[in-house]
Amino acid sequence: MKLVVVSGLSGSGKSVALHVLEDLGYYCIDNLPLGLLTALGGQLSGPGGRTPERVAVGIDARNLAGDLERFPAMLEELAGHGFESETLFFFAERETLLKRFSETRRKHPLTDGSLPLGDAIDAEWQLLEPIAANAALHIDTSHTNVHELRDLITSRVGREEAGLSLQFLSFGFKHGVPADADFVFDIRCLPNPHWEPELRALTGRDFAVAEYLEGEPLVEQMYAQIRDFLATWLPHFQRDNRSYVTVAIGCTGGQHRSVYFAERLGAHFQDQLDSVQVRHREVP
Structure with a gap:
């Protein structure tokens, strides 16, 4: 029961x-x-x-x-x-x-x-x-x-049958760090689309922002390292019968870089786990 x-x-x-x-x-x-x-x-x-x-x-x-x-x-x-x-x-x-x-x-x-x-x-x-x-x-x-x-x-x-439930949460550091996160990754050191006038009003879910970020070598390096870190350690959480893991990705305002990373990581792990959720704290 x-x-x-x-x-x-x-x-x-x-x-x-x-x-x-x-x-x-x-x-x-x-x-x-x-x-x-x-x-x-x-x-x-x-x-x-x-x-x-x-x-x-x-x-x-x-x-x-x-x-x-x-x-x-x-x-x-x-x-x-x-x-x-x-x-x-x-x-x-x-x-x-x-x-x-x-x-x-x-x-x-x-x-x-x-x-x-x-x-x-x-x-x-x-x-x-x-x-x-x-x-x-x-x-x-x-x-x-x-x-x-x-x-x-x-x-x-x-969805109890799904086993480990993984959540990617984007946020902006200027609004505070989520208190319920298991892992927090700070990506504020990466190039910021906010300083590009044509991208400022967009979010990390828009193609133009994704295209801009994917053209930056540091973005690809950071993404690959976070992806590989999670791929290495999530199976250990599963074997320990862990039910929930929340991975928070933070940039300055929570609109561009963190949203892009949360969406991309969520899409990657969607193929490996039954229960993957992506949430954006600062973006509707």
């Missing part, structure tokens, strides 16, 4: 994730008290009745601190009931969460008369650290809208 634990910071997209998993055929339980997790596993794996093959539970910070600290031990106990568990942890930048709560006027679950919103977000990070440390996939939703998040969950979680 497959168990997906959905956790993370309030306002980061946990509810959206559970709705997507429900659409994918998971038996979903939101806001489950963590102390009941192992009991749920025993009940679902017990004799009698129809046992769901895939279960997803939402866990938030409204739990006893002792239960949160025992989370790794609970997963081990669930493995004894025949559950293959996987934890997804959602988060976003502090400023993003503050803005989301301000816009929706929702109350943070840890706020009260004496604890302001910013302090509640910080406290939630600390409480959920044992879950975050055991998560197979950390998803930063700071720059992700609802539709993009749905697509991301569907492509990365909805």
